[in-house]
Amino acid sequence: MKETPQRPVIVPPAGLCENCIHSVKIRSDRGSIFYRCQRAMTDSSYEKYPRLPVLACRGYEETAEA
Numbered sequence: 818m819k820e821t822p823q824r825p826v827i828v829p830p831a832g833l834c835e836n837c838i839h840s841v842k843i844r845s846d847r848g849s850i851f852y853r854c855q856r857a858m859t860d861s862s863y864e865k866y867p868r869l870p871v872l873a874c875r876g877y878e879e880t881a882e883a
Contacts, residue, residue: 832870833877 834840834852843851856876857865863876871877 830870832872833874834867834869834871836880837874838878838880839876 831840831850831852834854839855841853841855843853845851851866852869852871853865854863854867854876857863860876867874
């Protein structure tokens with residue numbers, strides 16, 4: 818039986834959410850990746866799951882480099 822070649826998984830960038838201290842990366846059982854904004858818990862003007870990529874955000878705070 819001939820094996821079908823595996824396609825590479827392409828993960829588009831999440832923009833600012835990728836390195837924001839208020840962002841939590843969520844991976845579903847099916848392999849999808851979502852970014853949940855923790856600011857949405859206390860401020861309803863933020864989307865809980867923002868549309869990606871986030872290119873501008875007034876609440877963005879970069880994570881500290883280790």
